[in-house]
Amino acid sequence: MANFGFPNPYPPVDPPDVAQRVNEAIQRLQERGALRDDHCPRCGVFDWEVDFIAIPSVPLPNAGLNLQGNVVMHVGISSPSSYIPALTLVCRNCGNTIIHNLKKLGLVGGK
Numbered sequence: 001m002a003n004f005g006f007p008n009p010y011p012p013v014d015p016p017d018v019a020q021r022v023n024e025a026i027q028r029l030q031e032r033g034a035l036r037d038d039h040c041p042r043c044g045v046f047d048w049e050v051d052f053i054a055i056p057s058v059p060l061p062n063a064g065l066n067l068q069g070n071v072v073m074h075v076g077i078s079s080p081s082s083y084i085p086a087l088t089l090v091c092r093n094c095g096n097t098i099i100h101n102l103k104k105l106g107l108v109g110g111k
């Protein structure tokens with residue numbers, strides 16, 4: 001984008017580092033057999049958007065999801081107690097979204 005001589009107020013966010021992280025994640029998924037076919041399993045198009053995100057999470061109550069049918073579970077609105085570091089692959093054609101846990105891939109601390 002041309003800046004017409006004005007300083008760029010939105011400097012690029014270190015693209016080489018992001019590209020390196022994406023390549024490392026894609027390589028890890030291929031090593032583990034999770035990307036046998038590069039095309040979207042829903043629509044067959046090859047046009048992906050790749051992002052790293054943190055999914056806020058709260059622990060389930062002790063009863064988990066095995067609540068009786070007549071029990072209403074209220075989820076409190078509060079700060080999440082943890083985050084799930086994730087890699088998302090979003091098909092630009094149909095919106096199919098695939099989420100991989102970065103901890104399980106060994107791409108962030110812990111397993």
Ligand SMILES: [Zn+2]
Nearest residue numbers: 040043091094
């Ligand atoms: Zn698709």
